Amino acid sequence: MELTILVIKSLVILAVFGITLLIATYSTYAERKVAAFLQDRIGPNRAGPFGLLQPIADAGKMFFKEDFIPAQANKWLFILGPCLAMLTALMSSAVIPFGDSIRYASFDVPVQGIDVNVGVLYVFGVVSLGVYGVMIGGWASNNKFSLLGAIRAASQNISYEVALGLSIIAILMMTGSLSLRHIVNEQNGFLQWNVFTQPLGFVIFLTCAFAECNRTPFDLPECETELVGGYHTEYSSMKLGFYLFAEYINMFTSSAIISTLYFGGFQYPFMHQVHDALVNSLGSTVGHNIATGIGTAVLFGKIFFFIFFFMWVRWTIPRFRFDQLMNLGWKTLIPLSILNVVLTGAGLLFDKFKYATWLIVIVMIVLAATNAIKAPRRKPVAVPQV
Amino acid sequence: MLTNRSKQVSNKEMTLAERMYLPAVLGGLAITIRHFFMKKATIQYPEVKRYLGPVFRGHHVLKRDEQGRERCTACGLCAVACPAEAISMVAAERKKGEETLYREEKYAAVYEINMLRCIFCGLCEEACPKQAVYLRHDRMVPVFTERDQVIYGKDRLVEKLDDRYIRNNPDAQATPTEPTLSRSVG
Amino acid sequence: MNQFNTFLASFKNLTTAGYLFYGLGLITLISAISVVTAKNPIHSVLALIFTFFCLTGHYMLLNAQFLAIVNIIVYAGAIMVLFLFAIMFLNLKEEDEEAKTNVTKMAAVIVGGVLMVLLLSIFNYAPVGTFNPASFDAKTGLVERLGIVLYSDYILPFELASILFLVAMVGAVMLGKREAGDPHF
Ligand code: SF4
Ligand code: SF4
Numbered sequence: 054m055e056l057t058i059l060v061i062k063s064l065v066i067l068a069v070f071g072i073t074l075l076i077a078t079y080s081t082y083a084e085r086k087v088a089a090f091l092q093d094r095i096g097p098n099r100a101g102p103f104g105l106l107q108p109i110a111d112a113g114k115m116f117f118k119e120d121f122i123p124a125q126a127n128k129w130l131f132i133l134g135p136c137l138a139m140l141t142a143l144m145s146s147a148v149i150p151f152g153d154s155i156r157y158a159s160f161d162v163p164v165q166g167i168d169v170n171v172g173v174l175y176v177f178g179v180v181s182l183g184v185y186g187v188m189i190g191g192w193a194s195n196n197k198f199s200l201l202g203a204i205r206a207a208s209q210n211i212s213y214e215v216a217l218g219l220s221i222i223a224i225l226m227m228t229g230s231l232s233l234r235h236i237v238n239e240q241n242g243f244l245q246w247n248v249f250t251q252p253l254g255f256v257i258f259l260t261c262a263f264a265e266c267n268r269t270p271f272d273l274p275e276c277e278t279e280l281v282g283g284y285h286t287e288y289s290s291m292k293l294g295f296y297l298f299a300e301y302i303n304m305f306t307s308s309a310i311i312s313t314l315y316f317g318g319f320q321y322p323f324m325h326q327v328h329d330a331l332v333n334s335l336g337s338t339v340g341h342n343i344a345t346g347i348g349t350a351v352l353f354g355k356i357f358f359f360i361f362f363f364m365w366v367r368w369t370i371p372r373f374r375f376d377q378l379m380n381l382g383w384k385t386l387i388p389l390s391i392l393n394v395v396l397t398g399a400g401l402l403f404d405k406f407k408y409a410t411w412l413i414v415i416v417m418i419v420l421a422a423t424n425a426i427k428a429p430r431r432k433p434v435a436v437p438q439v
Numbered sequence: 440m441l442t443n444r445s446k447q448v449s450n451k452e453m454t455l456a457e458r459m460y461l462p463a464v465l466g467g468l469a470i471t472i473r474h475f476f477m478k479k480a481t482i483q484y485p486e487v488k489r490y491l492g493p494v495f496r497g498h499h500v501l502k503r504d505e506q507g508r509e510r511c512t513a514c515g516l517c518a519v520a521c522p523a524e525a526i527s528m529v530a531a532e533r534k535k536g537e538e539t540l541y542r543e544e545k546y547a548a549v550y551e552i553n554m555l556r557c558i559f560c561g562l563c564e565e566a567c568p569k570q571a572v573y574l575r576h577d578r579m580v581p582v583f584t585e586r587d588q589v590i591y592g593k594d595r596l597v598e599k600l601d602d603r604y605i606r607n608n609p610d611a612q613a614t615p616t617e618p619t620l621s622r623s624v625g
Numbered sequence: 626m627n628q629f630n631t632f633l634a635s636f637k638n639l640t641t642a643g644y645l646f647y648g649l650g651l652i653t654l655i656s657a658i659s660v661v662t663a664k665n666p667i668h669s670v671l672a673l674i675f676t677f678f679c680l681t682g683h684y685m686l687l688n689a690q691f692l693a694i695v696n697i698i699v700y701a702g703a704i705m706v707l708f709l710f711a712i713m714f715l716n717l718k719e720e721d722e723e724a725k726t727n728v729t730k731m732a733a734v735i736v737g738g739v740l741m742v743l744l745l746s747i748f749n750y751a752p753v754g755t756f757n758p759a760s761f762d763a764k765t766g767l768v769e770r771l772g773i774v775l776y777s778d779y780i781l782p783f784e785l786a787s788i789l790f791l792v793a794m795v796g797a798v799m800l801g802k803r804e805a806g807d808p809h810f
Binding site: 127130169170171174175177178180181182184185188189192200203204207208210211214231 | 667671674690691694695697698701702703706707709710713714767768769
């Protein structure tokens with residue numbers, strides 16, 4: 054009996070691992086396609102139908118490139134860097150609840166790697182370690198540009214981790230738990246989704262997630278225009294592949310976490326009615342499992358949307374300047390998230406009212422509108438016609 | 440002002456809405472997503488080819504006149520004009536009975552163009568006093584993979600009688616190439 | 626010898642957690658020692674980070690999940706990143722490490738020795754808490770319990786600590802503030 058649970062559990066874990074890798078692989082393809090479509094191009098379409106074999110071709114190319122280690126580099130740390138990046142990227146998907154539970158005989162096995170009651174903190178712990186891969190790799194390359202990239206990565210990640218953590222404290226206050234499954238279960242009902250109760254927190258979290266993943270507009274660690282290739286200037290072959298791959302895995306995990314924390318995870322409107330109907334018509338085991346499957350599919354739909362959103366933003370917004378990045382992080386996002394926490398707390402104390410932070414949103418919109426109206430119009434300067 | 444889309448920039452203080460970035464970000468996202476659904480301009484090149492116009496400089500051809508005689512008189516002006524020194528030739532004297540083959544008394548027994556050197560500038564065409572050498576607008580030099588495919592002799596340059604080349608041919612609207620070694624057509 | 630034999634005997638009937646503890650303890654000690662012995666400061670920092678991970682493992686063994694994770698977030702994730710950051714900036718190399726004078730070496734030995742004696746004597750005399758497996762609550766280390774204890778019994782120290790942090794933060798802002806006339810970097 055123990056064994057069946059163990060088997061289902063390990064199958065779930067293996068599936069999560071495999072799906073993470075698969076999605077990350079195809080994210081590289083999606084990135085090219087999305088980039089192409091946003092730029093009125095078609096994108097890769099030569100390798101296989103619709104270019105679907107492109108990731109495999111890329112991987113093959115990566116494998117057969119020369120694996121170069123600079124002479125003055127610190128050899129072991131140079132190898133350790135990409136490994137760490139990959140390791141930390143893969144670790145965080147363990148606590149994400151991908152679905153309700155699989156019913157087998159008389160057990161309910163949750164579709165989740167591990168259900169620790171400090172899931173949110175676990176994610177934070179792993180995310181905060183993610184920077185080591187970049188830092189160590191950048192330093193070990195013994196190259197000024199790599200070092201600068203590594204240092205940028207470190208300062209950026211630390212700065213945005215603060216706002217990231219503060220922005221979800223409001224959610225934790227509303228839920229009263231650090232377990233991701235708990236947070237998902239709390240959001241039953243469309244208007245209970247945290248994106249509606251915490252609009253500001255969501256925007257802050259999203260911004261910080263971009264920064265933590267080193268994605269444009271916050272990809273300063275690998276800013277080509279200033280730092281050649283950033284922290285992976287000296288890397289080639291599959292080591293570079295690991296770094297790039299880790300970025301896509303991070304993207305997948307952050308999408309999953311955003312969907313879990315703010316978009317109800319595997320919840321969807323009328324979920325309970327669907328579940329009951331399925332259980333009534335197909336029996337409590339099969340019906341329940343199918344309902345779980347639908348929930349998982351819905352979650353993946355949300356995840357894919359956010360992966361798309363990551364790419365969409367990447368091909369829209371230019372890179373921030375480093376001082377802008379720091380100003381945004383420290384002077385805007387952190388105060389705002391503290392304000393968010395305070396207001397949510399006040400709302401909760403006062404009659405368990407969850408939607409208090411809309412106040413900030415409304416005030417900000419009003420302020421912005423009045424400010425924009427009051428601002429002096431830009432006078433068009435006469436330009437000599439040429 | 441070529442397009443009417445140039446914007447005035449100014450260094451004035453940003454308003455709060457601008458400093459929040461979000462309106463501008465959303466605006467940008469709206470623009471890009473519109474392009475996501477736009478019709479793509481890409482032409483699937485080896486399968487689909489577009490007409491490159493009557494002035495395209497492609498495959499060389501050594502013209503014949505109306506009676507099917509080779510026009511080239513091996514004067515060498517094209518070789519002199521060629522900036523890439525791609526042309527070489529051996530002249531020969533026309534024998535009795537060869538008047539149907541060569542228009543002039545002197546002709547090119549050997550006429551070779553090195554397609555690796557040629558830059559398709561068209562100066563040979565300009566230089567020729569006999570209107571003998573042309574760069575076809577409807578045919579490209581195919582991709583080659585072997586070195587001995589590179590030198591084009593008279594066998595591949597002289598106009599075929601059943602495939603006459605007319606510059607302003609309205610039928611030759613496409614620019615087809617000879618079957619290349621690349622992907623299947625279709 | 627006799628003691629060693631009893632130790633071996635007790636080693637044989639350890640639980641899995643016990644084996645884990647000894648294994649982890651060994652790794653912890655090795656990495657902690659290599660913090661001090663490493664020639665390259667970066668290696669030293671990395672070893673320290675690894676030591677923190679081992680400590681996290683120990684917390685896990687004690688079922689103190691919150692402490693374990695917070696140890697990773699705060700120490701390994703933030704403080705050590707800053708350490709690494711600073712050392713990378715300095716770009717210390719083995720070659721350009723200045724030779725330590727004998728005085729510093731002596732001072733280091735004395736300080737370390739005194740600290741060790743102090744710790745040993747403390748461990749010798751301090752009462753080691755015992756626990757009763759029957760009444761032991763395995764959930765003591767979980768975050769809910771910790772929060773309740775922190776916000777009821779220890780509310781004053783907790784708030785004092787947060788004021789301390791606030792003061793430190795204000796101090797940092799003051800130090801980092803650019804005054805009129807300061808050179809512009
Ligand atoms: S192609 Fe024209 S220019 Fe060249 S040798 Fe012949 S006649 Fe002279
Ligand atoms: S096209 Fe230009 S380069 Fe080519 S053969 Fe003629 S003159 Fe020479």
